[in-house]
Amino acid sequence: MSILAYFSYPVFVRALVACLLSGGILSLVGIVIVVLNLTTMRFALMHIALLGSAIALILSFSPIWGALLAIACGAWFLGPLSDKLKIDTGLSSALFMTGSLALAFFLFYQAGLPAMEAFDVFSGNILALSKEDIYSLVIVSAVVLILVVCFYREIQLVLYNSELAETLGIQSKLVRNLMLLISGLAIGVSMRLVGALLVDAIILLPALGGLQLGSSLVTAALCTSLIGLTSTVLGLLVSLYFNWPLGVTITLTGVIVLLVVTLAKRFIKKGVFAKEGLAVKKEVDR
Numbered sequence: 001m002s003i004l005a006y007f008s009y010p011v012f013v014r015a016l017v018a019c020l021l022s023g024g025i026l027s028l029v030g031i032v033i034v035v036l037n038l039t040t041m042r043f044a045l046m047h048i049a050l051l052g053s054a055i056a057l058i059l060s061f062s063p064i065w066g067a068l069l070a071i072a073c074g075a076w077f078l079g080p081l082s083d084k085l086k087i088d089t090g091l092s093s094a095l096f097m098t099g100s101l102a103l104a105f106f107l108f109y110q111a112g113l114p115a116m117e118a119f120d121v122f123s124g125n126i127l128a129l130s131k132e133d134i135y136s137l138v139i140v141s142a143v144v145l146i147l148v149v150c151f152y153r154e155i156q157l158v159l160y161n162s163e164l165a166e167t168l169g170i171q172s173k174l175v176r177n178l179m180l181l182i183s184g185l186a187i188g189v190s191m192r193l194v195g196a197l198l199v200d201a202i203i204l205l206p207a208l209g210g211l212q213l214g215s216s217l218v219t220a221a222l223c224t225s226l227i228g229l230t231s232t233v234l235g236l237l238v239s240l241y242f243n244w245p246l247g248v249t250i251t252l253t254g255v256i257v258l259l260v261v262t263l264a265k266r267f268i269k270k271g272v273f274a275k276e277g278l279a280v281k282k283e284v285d286r
Contacts, residue, residue: 075184
């Protein structure tokens with residue numbers, strides 16, 4: 001069967017839409033995770049998702065939506081907890097991770113919950129997405145895009161220097177918490193696409209490449225989206241053509257694209273935050 005023939009199948013169309021949205025938009029939150037050194041946060045949110053699923057099962061609610069709601073709450077309170085305890089966000093992520101995991105297994109034991117049903121949130125398959133999954137992906141992607149476009153200047157300054165952003169009248173903590181929230185939602189939705197263990201293929205790998213190629217935050221974001229689109233769409237097509245596992249193929253495609261970008265970096269002298277500092281300095285001078 002040719003690739004064009006797949007377009008007659010709604011399942012493939014939904015998968016393609018998911019690849020376009022996740023690769024082109026959700027990958028942008030990877031910039032926040034990399035720059036703010038929040039790589040441990042994704043593990044914490046995965047465990048929080050398990051807790052949310054457990055609570056949802058107790059309430060006879062959808063474990064998927066319970067997981068997303070728990071991730072949103074966890075991501076939003078992650079920043080304030082770090083400020084309250086005066087510790088790094090990465091350390092508070094570890095606290096969230098261990099605490100939520102212990103509480104989730106406690107609920108499994110006390111309520112006699114079917115643990116495997118709760119663990120479904122860790123599995124993902126783009127070809128098995130329902131309309132409900134697509135709706136949630138569209139909503140989260142729209143929120144990410146709107147926040148990035150409307151608060152570009154604030155995000156730029158907070159990522160470069162949060163203290164400098166405060167002196168310029170920007171509520172850096174609020175901006176940071178919003179970035180954590182959209183990052184958490186993006187991670188939660190991505191788990192439905194490729195599974196928890198392969199979520200880095202959508203979130204982190206494109207950002208790592210984009211930050212190497214970009215000479216400003218704008219170009220880094222554009223490069224990240226382009227790399228994300230290439231990885232997800234090409235991975236989808238290759239997996240269908242060769243009948244390979246979808247999530248694994250997307251991940252391997254992302255790794256190969258990142259390696260190509262890293263080699264291409266040899267021809268580019270400076271990365272994103274070298275020239276970004278100049279842009280911020282001009283902003284301060286004004």
